[in-house]
Amino acid sequence: MRYAAMNRGRFDGADALANHNGFIPTDEPRFQKVPDPSTQARYNDDQLYALGLYTYSLQPPLNPNKIDALGERGQKIFERERCVMCHTPPLYTSNELTPAQGFIVPEDHTKKYDILPMSVGTDPNLTLKTRRGTG
Numbered sequence: 001m002r003y004a005a006m007n008r009g010r011f012d013g014a015d016a017l018a019n020h021n022g023f024i025p026t027d028e029p030r031f032q033k034v035p036d037p038s039t040q041a042r043y044n045d046d047q048l049y050a051l052g053l054y055t056y057s058l059q060p061p062l063n064p065n066k067i068d069a070l071g072e073r074g075q076k077i078f079e080r081e082r083c084v085m086c087h088t089p090p091l092y093t094s095n096e097l098t099p100a101q102g103f104i105v106p107e108d109h110t111k112k113y114d115i116l117p118m119s120v121g122t123d124p125n126l127t128l129k130t131r132r133g134t135g
Helices: 002-006 045-057 068-082 107-113 123-131
Strands: none
Touching: none
């Protein structure tokens, strides 16, 4: 639920609440001034817990796409590049964080959080200017 907590909505003001000693990770001018936090919404712990329980109760549908020659080629590349080390079937995720290129993870964070010991090429601009950390 880390993702849901951090990504309430791109344009609901939640990104503007990401203020790190005056650094606001966005280029959007309307977010350069931090709004009063009491005017902003966030999911509470009970909502996040309920969302987690619901998410893990779901059964994914069967993939309607049959593996063809292109899919087989992709599967070979996936295996050759060792993507399976982090994207383990059947969920294809390790649920670990990965640092953006150039970001140095504080030593104490490696003990507290599930963080990969390497960067996997996440786009630093998306990582540092939004709270999604993807790219």
